[in-house]
Amino acid sequence: xxxxxxxxxxxxxVILQTAILSQMPLLYGASDLLLIVLAAxxxxxxxxxxxxxxxxxVGLMTFVSSQPLWVTAGSYxxxxxxxxxxRRRIWKVxxxxxxxxxxxxxxxxxxxxxxxxxxTVSLPPVFDVFNQITLPxxxxxxxxxxxxxxxxxxxxxxxxxxxxxx
Amino acid sequence: MLKFSSPRSxxxxxxxxxxxxxxxxxxxxxxxxxxxxxxxxxxxxxTWVSTRYQAIQDxxxxxxxxxxxxxxxxxxxxxxxxxxxxxxxxxxxxADNQVLTTLLRFVQDNPENQYVTAAVIGRDPSPFLHYVxxxxxxxxxxxRGMPVVTQDGLVGRIAAVDSAAARVQLITDxxxxxxxRLQKSGAEAMLVxxxxxxxxxxxxPQEAKIEVGDVVVxxxxxxxxxxxxxxxxxxxxRKRDYDIFQTASVQPLVDFRQLNIILVITNFxxxxxxxLRP
Numbered sequence: 001x002x003x004x005x006x007x008x009x010x011x012x013x014v015i016l017q018t019a020i021l022s023q024m025p026l027l028y029g030a031s032d033l034l035l036i037v038l039a040a041x042x043x044x045x046x047x048x049x050x051x052x053x054x055x056x057x058v059g060l061m062t063f064v065s066s067q068p069l070w071v072t073a074g075s076y077x078x079x080x081x082x083x084x085x086x087r088r089r090i091w092k093v094x095x096x097x098x099x100x101x102x103x104x105x106x107x108x109x110x111x112x113x114x115x116x117x118x119x120t121v122s123l124p125p126v127f128d129v130f131n132q133i134t135l136p137x138x139x140x141x142x143x144x145x146x147x148x149x150x151x152x153x154x155x156x157x158x159x160x161x162x163x164x165x166x
Numbered sequence: 167m168l169k170f171s172s173p174r175s176x177x178x179x180x181x182x183x184x185x186x187x188x189x190x191x192x193x194x195x196x197x198x199x200x201x202x203x204x205x206x207x208x209x210x211x212x213t214w215v216s217t218r219y220q221a222i223q224d225x226x227x228x229x230x231x232x233x234x235x236x237x238x239x240x241x242x243x244x245x246x247x248x249x250x251x252x253x254x255x256x257x258x259x260x261a262d263n264q265v266l267t268t269l270l271r272f273v274q275d276n277p278e279n280q281y282v283t284a285a286v287i288g289r290d291p292s293p294f295l296h297y298v299x300x301x302x303x304x305x306x307x308x309x310r311g312m313p314v315v316t317q318d319g320l321v322g323r324i325a326a327v328d329s330a331a332a333r334v335q336l337i338t339d340x341x342x343x344x345x346x347r348l349q350k351s352g353a354e355a356m357l358v359x360x361x362x363x364x365x366x367x368x369x370x371p372q373e374a375k376i377e378v379g380d381v382v383v384x385x386x387x388x389x390x391x392x393x394x395x396x397x398x399x400x401x402x403x404r405k406r407d408y409d410i411f412q413t414a415s416v417q418p419l420v421d422f423r424q425l426n427i428i429l430v431i432t433n434f435x436x437x438x439x440x441x442l443r444p
Contacts, residue, residue, distance in 0.1 A: 018288030018299060025423075028362050030293040064299065066325065066333060067292045113294040117361060121340050124294075124361040132362055133293050 002049040002159045006056045009155075013037050014060045029136030034061060035109060036144050038076055039101040040152035042083035043094050046160035054080045071116050075109035095149060102145045103138065110134045265427050272317035273429070279392070280433040282306050286425050287331070296339035296363055298425060303330045311390070311436035314428050319396035319419040320344075320384060321428055323436070332430075336422055337397065338363045345387040346397060350380045357382065357397060357416065365398070367414040374412065376403050382416055389437025 017033045024030070034057050042050040054076050061072045082104055086097040110133065117124050191197050266283075273281055284306075288299035302308055304327045314321040314334050322342065325335040335342055342359040346367070353374030355367045370376060380400040386393030398418040405412045 014291075015288075017291045022289035022291050025293065028293055030291070032291060034291070061291065064288070065290050065292055066295050066297050066335070067290070110294075113292060117294060117340055124340065129294075129361060137293055 002047070003052050005155075005159070006049065006053045010034065010037070010053065010056050010060055014064055018064055026136035026140055028132045029134065029138075029140060031137065031140035031144050032106065032109065033144065033148070035075065035079055035105050036102055036141055036148045037152060038079050039083055039098060039105060039145070040149045041156065042080045043087050043097045043101060043149075044153060044156040044160070045087055045091060045094070046162070047156050048160070050080050050084070067113070068116055071109075071112045074112050075105065078108050079105035094153075095146075098145055098149045099142060102141050106138050106141045107134065110137065262427070268317040269427060269429060272315075279431045281429040282308060282432050283427060283429055284308075284332075285427055290333075294340070294361060296336040296342075296359065296422070297325065298334050298336065298428075300332050300334055300428060300430075301330070302430065303328045303332050305329050307432050308332050308430055309432075309435075313391050313395065313431045313434055315395060315431065316420055316425070316428055318421075319398065320391070321420055321422075321425065323390065324430065334428070337418065338365055338422055344391060344397070345385045346382050347385040347393075348374070348376055348380045348400070349383055350377070351375050354385050354387065355411075355414075363422065365416050365418055367400070367416055368411065370412040370414060372405070372410070372412060376400055376412065376414055378402065389439060391436075392431065392434050 013033050017031075021031050021033055038050075038054060038057055041047055041053055057076050058069070058073045061067065061076075062069050065072070079101060083097065083101045086100060087094065090097050090100075110129070114124060114126065114129060188197070192201075269283065273279075282302055284300035284302035286298045287301045290297035290299075300314075308324055308327050310324055310327055312324045314323055320337055322334050322336040322339070324332050326333040336359070337344060337357065338359045340359050340361045344357045345354065346357045347354050348370075351374055353371060353376065355370040355374075357365055358368055359365055367382070378400055382397040382400065384391040384393055384395040384397065396419055398416045398420075400414050401417045402415040403412060404414065
């Protein structure tokens with residue numbers, strides 16, 4: 001069930017991202033809803049289908065975006081790995097894990113994008129990129145992190161109900 | 167001497183005379199004090215009765231009225247909501263119509279090209295890339311490399327095509343580079359996109375005379391774009407003696423944040439010069 005649900009849910013998220021969120025930039029930054037959703041999904045302790053969700057997200061993103069596959073796969077893979085690592089270490093405060101993963105994931109994703117631009121075109125002005133793209137994107141992602149965490153937390157609790165020991 | 171046929175007739179006559187007399191007295195105003203004396207208690211009683219009746223009627227009927235009013239209010243609110251939606255839809259139609267009219271005028275003014283109109287339905291999720299997604303694809307005859315314009319000027323070119331959609335690389339994308347000509351001086355240069363969504367002129371010869379306000383158009387060199395497509399105006403020039411080339415900043419005529427409907431030039435086939443490059 002969590003495997004099957006990933007495709008329509010993530011497809012809807014991609015539609016929301018391209019049709020609405022990407023049209024509402026803050027300075028030159030924009031939120032990455034797919035990254036936030038993957039983080040919210042992977043930080044839940046009982047969730048298991050995180051890699052499948054990651055593969056679907058990378059596939060959909062590669063389909064709609066001009067971003068090379070390695071940038072998208074690297075960004076989302078890093079988000080899932082970090083979420084898995086932190087959810088074992090800081091398992092008592094999953095919300096903190098969520099914010100930490102979104103924060104670090106956004107920075108890493110932008111770092112990969114800058115490296116891609118450097119390799120394909122030229123090195124963009126790093127200070128301007130950080131001020132005008134990364135910081136606004138970071139703010140937007142952190143603002144969206146809480147509602148997405150709550151929404152996908154409920155979904156995860158519904159799909160992976162807690163086992164009661166008698 | 168008058169004789170009455172019966173005592174009843176005499177009474178009737180007397181009553182009529184008295185009535186006439188009273189009417190005449192009333193018309194003359196002689197009965198006003200008497201009528202006032204009678205009317206005051208009458209009106210008071212009537213007012214008391216009427217007020218009590220109104221109170222009882224209100225007590226009985228008000229709950230029904232509140233229910234009716236609430237229902238009516240809900241109906242009216244629903245009607246207002248529907249009309250608001252209609253107004254928004256009509257305003258959107260008017261805006262779309264204005265854009266389409268302007269595009270039509272542009273098409274009529276440039277009959278040498280064939281166009282396919284498309285709507286922008288999305289943007290690239292990455293803030294580092296400046297691409298838009300349009301709702302026309304190979305089924306409508308679009309091919310990779312076709313130039314995209316609006317009534318204001320050049321937008322970019324098609325970078326990827328699917329059957330029902332296509333991805334357009336905007337001229338503001340960092341990987342975009344276009345051969346241009348400055349209309350006034352005739353100098354040729356290269357327009358490149360910046361990661362922040364602006365554009366700049368590079369490789370302008372040192373001897374070229376450029377001024378703020380110069381119009382920038384495509385030169386057609388390289389075969390990527392047809393010549394003489396409007397791009398924008400020069401907003402600043404940077405010339406240093408020790409540099410090989412001048413640089414300049416350009417303000418595009420197209421507002422890329424308000425891009426809704428675009429035109430794809432379908433009769434222009436870009437020339438692939440990759441094989442000629444050393």
